[in-house]
Amino acid sequence: MPPSVAFVRTMDHERRIQQFKQMAEADPNNELGHFSLGKVYCEVGRYEDAAKSLSRALQLNPMLSKAYQLLAEAYDRAGRRQDAIDVLTRGVTVADDQGDRMPRDAMADMLKSWGAPVPTFLAPAKAGREEAATGPATAGFHCSRCGRPDDQLPKPPFKGPVGEKIYANVCRSCWREWIAMGTKVINELGLVLSTPIGQQTYDQYMMEFLQLEGR
Ligand SMILES: [Zn+2]
Numbered sequence: 001m002p003p004s005v006a007f008v009r010t011m012d013h014e015r016r017i018q019q020f021k022q023m024a025e026a027d028p029n030n031e032l033g034h035f036s037l038g039k040v041y042c043e044v045g046r047y048e049d050a051a052k053s054l055s056r057a058l059q060l061n062p063m064l065s066k067a068y069q070l071l072a073e074a075y076d077r078a079g080r081r082q083d084a085i086d087v088l089t090r091g092v093t094v095a096d097d098q099g100d101r102m103p104r105d106a107m108a109d110m111l112k113s114w115g116a117p118v119p120t121f122l123a124p125a126k127a128g129r130e131e132a133a134t135g136p137a138t139a140g141f142h143c144s145r146c147g148r149p150d151d152q153l154p155k156p157p158f159k160g161p162v163g164e165k166i167y168a169n170v171c172r173s174c175w176r177e178w179i180a181m182g183t184k185v186i187n188e189l190g191l192v193l194s195t196p197i198g199q200q201t202y203d204q205y206m207m208e209f210l211q212l213e214g215r
Helices: 005-026 031-043 047-060 065-077 083-099 102-115 122-132 163-171 171-191 196-209
Strands: none
Touching: 005 031, 031 047, 031 065, 031 122, 031 171, 031 196, 047 065, 065 083, 065 102, 083 102, 171 196
């Protein structure tokens, strides 16, 4: 009899926890290992562990909008509503500064649903000023990861829908950062890109690093 879907999923979570732990330990200053570990802890309901890993990721990189959102969810599920509100209040401002609209709006909605005050958004006013200064012709591209305008890649970095998505959303310098990070990921996890699992793991890290999930 084939193993049940739930069982396979649990195995997959365990395998990923081990991978990310290994990555976080091998390179403790690499935010991606801690972030990914926090995310999978959230998925399996280990909210206090998730909170620790995500807090560490944010210490290393306070610009990770998505980490604030996940950390707030972990705190809330762990029964720590006030900690969740504090994190969201910071997170909304960070996401807004960077033009990360999706996590910003999701975090603002969480604050509202708990009756907590929502910080005032800056992004619409800022975007308006930029458009006025540079004209609408160059106002089209904003990197979804760092929020900066311009600096778009000259073309998709590779063929296919993911390449197109990167081209549409990610600036040249964020893409360069990923190339460096991707090399670390391959080395630390011992990924073999010619295998489906190696490629899948690599892609998963890439989407998380570039904050392209759900886009
Ligand atoms: Zn960027």
